[in-house]
Amino acid sequence: MLRPRHRLHPYLFLAPTLGILGTFFLFPLGLAAYRSLYRWDLLTPPRFVGLAHYERLFSSGEILRTLTITLSYAAVVVSGSMFLGLLLALAVNRKGKFVAFVRSCVFSAYVVSWVSVALLWMWLLDADAGLVGRACKALGIGEAGLLTSPSTAIYALAGVTIWKITGFSMVVFLAGRQDIPEDLYEAASLDGAGPLARFVHITWPCLRPTTAFVGTTSLIVSFQAFDIVRVMTQGGPTHSTTVFVYAIYEHVLLNLRAGRASAMVVVFFGVLLLLTLVQLWAWRMGRRSR
């Protein structure tokens, strides 16, 4: 076992990372926690209000509403992008110029900026002039417009997000699929396994680490959602698309409430911490069962 020459050496090696984390993550978080106890509009002196912001956020139902919206959005985005990404990866896992072209097309959406994607889809989803909006209207979905109805707006945003990030999921799944030795498939075929059995017993188990990675990255993307909300719905209609990050932005910059926004930040951090713990627990359980 390696032993440091001096007991301070490990801390010196950790210092740059700790410094960055402390300066840009822990200090602002501590500051937000401190500010959340004050009523502050940036311009006038802060006034101590204790836990009033938290009491107000919970009693008004704002936290529950925002959490429900964020989790609904995240659930659709994570499951949709994983499912489609895997499906596309399996479909384009072959050689040929046409398949390479299709792969490039699907991935291209991922490199386009969120604002451009949002503007493009606002036009596509328009109930009167948009291709997708009109098609949905003809099918009886979102008569008034998918972005106009409080019951459909968040799913429309989730759909746009899936469209944008599925290319990334596809590429990662494709890399994972190409790492699986072909011998396994050949042996399974000789044993009489059909395509479905090969997928269930070889592809899916071998892709588990890839699936965990895709799931985590798309979860991060969905919890960071802001640009798409800002451009397409501004949190509306009737707060139906006010996800956590947008709610924080709205409080601090539009409603002039830095204190309440800070309380939202602390709660959001708590939610993310809880999700991380659940994820770690699931990962450890998965390793133990192997």
Added chain:
Amino acid sequence: MTLQRRALLQSLTAAVFGSALGCSRDADRGSAQSVALWFSYGGKNREVLERMVHRYNQSQQGIRVLATFQGDYFEALAKLRTAIVARSAPVMSHVVGEVVPYLHEAGVLEPLDAYPDAQNLGLVPALAQVGTYTPTEPKPLVALPFNRSTPILYWNGAMLERARLSVPESWDELREAAKALTVRSNDRVSTWGLECPISWWFWVALMGQAGGEVMGADGYPLLGEEAGVEALQLWQRMVHEDKTMRPPPGRDYNAWQVTNQDFLAGRAAMIYTSTAFLRYLEEHATFPVRAAPLPGFRRRAVPTGGTFFVMMKSAPDHEKQAAWDFLRWMMQPEQTIEWATSTGYMPVASDAVARLEREGFYQKSPNDRVAMDQLKYAMPWPWAESLFRVQRECVDPRLEEAVLNRQDARSLLNEARKQALEDT
């Protein structure tokens, strides 16, 4: 070959002399006092403002105004507040009327009374600070009117003539006109009778027409009481019962833009929007655009809107002096005329209005006259620090809930009132 070399040498010499001249000109401009102006216009209004700032910079040598676009009103305000805290605010900006009392009470605005000619700018009272607010005690001059507006009714001249309708004067007539102008086929609407952003400004207009006030003299948030409910119920009836009004998707100015686009595309026969878009709509419509005062109910009433120029108290004195020179220039009749006739906003100088009358501008452009005529029904805003917060946080979200989710207007406004009274 020789000729080519000579031509090359001539070009090089010219380039060297040219850049030297350019440098000397830049050096001259370099000695000028630079002052920052943050503004919030896009499109045509931005072009007009930049043209005017350029003209001001060319008209003298001592001051150079640097105008920078900062997003829409709310985005610009957010940036301004953050910049004030970070001590990097511009010396000048323009802000919506509803936020002026808050900024003043926060102590960030420079009082302008003592600046040269501040008392003799000859402004239209209803558009200047003095007539825009009803403070309970005298307040210092902290805001100069710039792009001032009122909401007006725009209608598609061709559609109204085809339907043989006259301009609606009352809420009842508005509902009837909207019914007559709505075009349906197979239960699908191709043209909506009326489109109006579900937003504070238009609700305040309706609430005022129903006889209400935003706040009492003591600053209590009345929100129109029963009149506020009636205003919301008018929208609810037109959207859900008559099915003649389209609430545009999006919030804030996004909804305003959709309203304009629907009007221009013939998807809405009448719209409520600001005078600010008059020139834009006239220039882009393929049909005659007509403007009319907003229909009344118990009375005629209309809020004023738009923005005021403000100066930051924290700026250095020499910058404030230079900024004042620019602001004074912008208040002159020539400039207010250029701004108003190029955009659709109202001229803020009394002499400018008189001159436009004299020169027959309003006879030639009757649409421009509508907002000016409506000024006699203008409702002043209460001078309340909380006014902006009441608008953004308490009322605006509930208007959407009432109209889109068809929730009970009375209980929503009660909730809004309760929230407005909360301190934290």
